[in-house]
Amino acid sequence: xxxxNPLKDHLLENLWCPMCMEGGKVFYPRLRKNKxxxxxxxxxxxxxxxxxxxxxxxxxxxxxHLVWTSTSxxxxxxxxELSDVRVLQxxxxxxxxxxxxxxxxxxxxxxxxxxxxxxxxxxxxxxGEIKKELESMDxxxxxxxxxxxxxxxxxxxxxxxxAGDLNVNEIKISxxxxxxxxxxxxxxxxxxISTLEDKKRNIYNLMxxxxxxxxxxxxxxxxxxLNIPQENKKLYSIAGIFKK
Amino acid sequence: MKxxxxxxxxxKVKGIYEAQIKWNxxxxxxxxxxxxxxxxxxxxxxxxxxxxxxxLKSKFKVVNSKFTPEILMDGYISVHLSCTGLYKQAHASMRxxxxxxxxxxxxxxxxxxxxxxIDEDDYFKxxxxxxDGFHYxxxxxxxxxxxxxxxxxxxxxxxxxxxxxxxSKLSKFVHGGPTSFHTSGGNLSPKYKKNEFNKWLSNFxxxxxxxxxxxxxxxxxxxxxxxxxxQKKILNTIKDKKLKKAIxxxxxxxxxxxx
Numbered sequence: 001x002x003x004x005n006p007l008k009d010h011l012l013e014n015l016w017c018p019m020c021m022e023g024g025k026v027f028y029p030r031l032r033k034n035k036x037x038x039x040x041x042x043x044x045x046x047x048x049x050x051x052x053x054x055x056x057x058x059x060x061x062x063x064x065h066l067v068w069t070s071t072s073x074x075x076x077x078x079x080x081e082l083s084d085v086r087v088l089q090x091x092x093x094x095x096x097x098x099x100x101x102x103x104x105x106x107x108x109x110x111x112x113x114x115x116x117x118x119x120x121x122x123x124x125x126x127x128g129e130i131k132k133e134l135e136s137m138d139x140x141x142x143x144x145x146x147x148x149x150x151x152x153x154x155x156x157x158x159x160x161x162x163a164g165d166l167n168v169n170e171i172k173i174s175x176x177x178x179x180x181x182x183x184x185x186x187x188x189x190x191x192x193i194s195t196l197e198d199k200k201r202n203i204y205n206l207m208x209x210x211x212x213x214x215x216x217x218x219x220x221x222x223x224x225x226l227n228i229p230q231e232n233k234k235l236y237s238i239a240g241i242f243k244k
Numbered sequence: 245m246k247x248x249x250x251x252x253x254x255x256k257v258k259g260i261y262e263a264q265i266k267w268n269x270x271x272x273x274x275x276x277x278x279x280x281x282x283x284x285x286x287x288x289x290x291x292x293x294x295x296x297x298x299x300l301k302s303k304f305k306v307v308n309s310k311f312t313p314e315i316l317m318d319g320y321i322s323v324h325l326s327c328t329g330l331y332k333q334a335h336a337s338m339r340x341x342x343x344x345x346x347x348x349x350x351x352x353x354x355x356x357x358x359x360x361x362i363d364e365d366d367y368f369k370x371x372x373x374x375x376d377g378f379h380y381x382x383x384x385x386x387x388x389x390x391x392x393x394x395x396x397x398x399x400x401x402x403x404x405x406x407x408x409x410x411x412s413k414l415s416k417f418v419h420g421g422p423t424s425f426h427t428s429g430g431n432l433s434p435k436y437k438k439n440e441f442n443k444w445l446s447n448f449x450x451x452x453x454x455x456x457x458x459x460x461x462x463x464x465x466x467x468x469x470x471x472x473x474x475q476k477k478i479l480n481t482i483k484d485k486k487l488k489k490a491i492x493x494x495x496x497x498x499x500x501x502x503x
Contacts, residue, residue: 071291072316090298 004118004235005047007226011237012053015224016155019239020059020112022220023153026241027111034058037111037153040066040140042092044119045077051085059112066107068092070120092120093132104140109149113140116157118235127233128158130203131171138175138210145214151243152216156207160199160225160234165192168202177209196234200225204238216242267433271329274436282445283323289452289481290319295474296459299466304352310362311348315341315455319448326444329434332424334444335417338451342411345455346374349381349462374411378404386461386494393490403487407454413447453482457491464495472499479503 024035037060041050048067054060063084069075075089086107115137117128137156144152169192172178193199200223208218221240228235253261276283293316300308318341325334350373351358361367373380381387382404394403417424426434456478460467467475476499482488488503 071294072297072313073287073291073320076320089294094298 003229007235008047011224012050015222015237015239017053017057020153023241024059026219027151034061036061038064039112039114040110041114042068042116042119044069045074048078050114051082093136104143109144109147112153114155118157118159127161127164130158130166131174133158134171134206135174141210141214153241155239157237160196160236162196162232165194166199167192171206175210200236207238211242215244218242268328271436272327275327275441286323290316292478295470299470300463307348307351307358311344315344318344322448326441329436331440331444332417332426335414338448339414339418342451345458349458386464390461390490390494393494397486397490399486399490410451456481457487460491460495468497475499476503
């Protein structure tokens with residue numbers, strides 16, 4: 001569990017924060033002292049450094065943030081550590097409301113959507129259920145759209161393994177992406193992929209297409225793949241700025 | 245909100261604040277130095293209330309959202325109080341936990357009464373759901389079957405007598421019985437006491453198992469719908485093998501491997 005902490009710090013400093021800073025310039029060009037962005041973040045009770053880090057970097061202020069963690073005991077810890085932040089708890093990708101998140105309506109829209117699924121169940125480090133994670137992403141982007149968000153910084157982080165297949169077509173059908181048609185490639189639509197490079201490339205494309213489904217176009221996207229020490233697994237994070 | 249400044253505190257307030265900070269830290273450290281691994285297991289068991297919360301959410305939304313977090317927190321607070329040497333209060337918190345579990349079962353089937361209880365918290369007067377020797381629970385089919393299975397599996401006691409005995413034991417702490425005094429032994433400030441801690445631990449584990457049994461019997465379909473892994477974790481909180489066998493047979497589940 002602790003082995004992810006330095007990796008998260010690396011992502012925070014080299015991918016997440018730079019992307020959020022650029023997003024701040026895009027969405028709040030007039031605010032110079034503090035961008036006053038609002039964040040929704042999946043985090044854990046030990047390393048929730050994105051909140052103080054973004055505050056220090058004048059991206060967000062101390063209030064009006066929404067944090068999601070997996071268990072009640074973690075919620076208790078986070079509520080104690082981050083007293084001005086609203087903490088929700090549950091298995092995010094399993095929750096009915098992650099696909100159809102009416103429960104979250106009152107807290108949205110947000111400017112930064114940090115969907116760090118690697119933070120949610122660090123006790124068992126294995127490849128995240130990417131299909132469920134992307135379905136959750138779809139639910140959240142749909143919520144942003146319904147709540148009138150003009151744009152956002154979207155961060156998606158997951159654990160990838162060399163082993164295991166990813167059925168891209170199944171995900172596309174589940175998310176209704178096949179109906180978009182224009183970018184569809186017959187060869188691509190039937191494939192099941194298993195190499196890390198292919199997984200990365202497909203996650204990258206799927207994230208863009210989920211946003212496109214709600215008319216959010218990408219202004220910039222970057223990604224990072226890190227080795228998890230002493231594990232034959234990788235931490236993959238992709239961050240982008242999306243705008244209508 | 246005003247910012248805290250220790251230098252602005254008056255003499256007695258500063259005294260109690262500093263004493264309590266030190267007392268908490270010392271008791272926590274002494275308790276964990278000897279019992280850290282045991283507490284880790286208790287905390288894992290407390291997280292099982294998250295599993296119950298998820299399982300009950302769709303069918304018993306309101307009652308579940310009211311009681312399940314409270315049940316978890318009563319247990320969590322009991323751990324906290326025992327680790328700060330407050331064994332009397334730690335037991336009182338356990339009685340609250342048991343009461344909330346019994347009410348959760350009752351109100352899940354009585355949503356109208358639940359509304360009355362919310363509006364008027366002494367709705368039951370002195371005859372709460374466990375009154376008359378658990379009369380209400382004894383009438384429920386699952387509990388009746390369970391009692392039969394207990395006998396068939398050689399369990400000598402009566403499950404509801406056991407709960408009544410535990411409830412009575414916890415009540416002595418609530419009502420300040422002489423055995424529950426924390427000022428006995430010449431100290432005013434609570435300290436880590438091995439015997440007291442072990443007594444609390446034994447009662448906490450006993451209560452945890454009984455709560456699991458009560459919840460499984462109260463929500464058998466929801467329990468059956470859980471993953472096998474979660475089912476095993478919940479069953480593992482029941483330490484009495486005969487009771488464990490009886491509950492598995494009562495609800496009719498099959499589990500591979502040792503439970």
